[in-house]
Amino acid sequence: MSGSDTQESGARSRTRRAILSAAASVLARERTATLADIAKAADVGRSTLHRYFPDREELVKAVVEDSLEVLHESLTAAALEDGPPLEAMRRLIGALVDVGDRLQFLFGDPRMLDGYESGAPGAGPQPAIELIERGQAQGVFDAEVSAAWIEHALWALVYTACKDAANGKLARHAITSTVIRTFENGILQ
Amino acid sequence: MSGSDTQESGARSRTRRAILSAAASVLARERTATLADIAKAADVGRSTLHRYFPDREELVKAVVEDSLEVLHESLTAAALEDGPPLEAMRRLIGALVDVGDRLQFLFGDPRMLDGYESGAPGAGPQPAIELIERGQAQGVFDAEVSAAWIEHALWALVYTACKDAANGKLARHAITSTVIRTFENGILQ
């Protein structure tokens, strides 16, 4: 545990995380959810929520940053710069699926990441681009399309698969393998 | 022009279509756009908008139905049941890209199509599923994954490519070919 926060009591830290987690979950499903809804989901009073996050903007910002951090940790753990690109890509897909809820929140609203994608101070998903370019340079990945497109296609497939799983249209254990299969080989036999 | 409507003057019909089109475009970009914003984009007064669509709910419903109709027409024109599955699939992709704006509106909000997808009276995108199943039966498309997944993967790629094009990250003329390439063959060389 031991949150990296400077001077926050255990209780405060726990409440804070509960709010962030609940907010990510609720906002992923319904972007226009009320602060009262979020407070309810986090099992705290609306006053308490306001005490931690003065206004909606700050709450959303905190959830975005927290989600980016979670995503970043998952990507770091995948060690994308190690080993053959294809294997690293499979680890990447697994890592993304693991944080599917956060992805659904971050990428569910195209405008959620305004101001983060390009000028972000370090947290951006640059590792994925680097991996893709490495694979392209080695002739493993399709170099006829841009690395950015491949990255976006990857987000799209993972996002869709997670959504399908959330709706019961895809078995949870099949998410990763399905995405890998289609992403690597397409739909042609 | 003789709109197919029963008894609506040319002016009313034109205004109605202008509002629907503007609403689809604005709501695709910003789902929480104000009715005033939509009226402004359609270049009509807010009163006029209310005259055509009593409340927001009815407007959104009308835009959904209109978009489904546009999509359906595009799919019909693609004659998906004719010719080899692979060629039909390429026509399908082209048809979807052509109505990218509407797709962005319809699929931008997962809850937009609540009540339409399964129980819709005829307008559903069944043709795509049928084409995919035909291709799978002929051994042309991957039969190891469900037809529903292939369909969703297709939506996702088209949607992403259209969004990239809207953001200037992908040349407009390259949308179709890029989607076809990745969707058919994946990213492996």
Place this chain on the structure above:
DNA sequence: GCAGTCTGGGTCACAAATGTCCCATAGATA
């Protein structure tokens, strides 16, 4: 027990979006 902190619920005021109504005006039509 006692002081301090955290919390939940309640109230209040404010701003924004919405829906309704009314009226003057421009354009088409007879």
Place this chain on the structure above:
DNA sequence: TATCTATGGGACATTTGTGACCCAGACTGC
């Protein structure tokens, strides 16, 4: 010209989300 239709703009009340504030109760550490 006279009439009818469609429109834009303004005024208005209502609703909803929001943010600020206060207060009583619960909990913790001394």
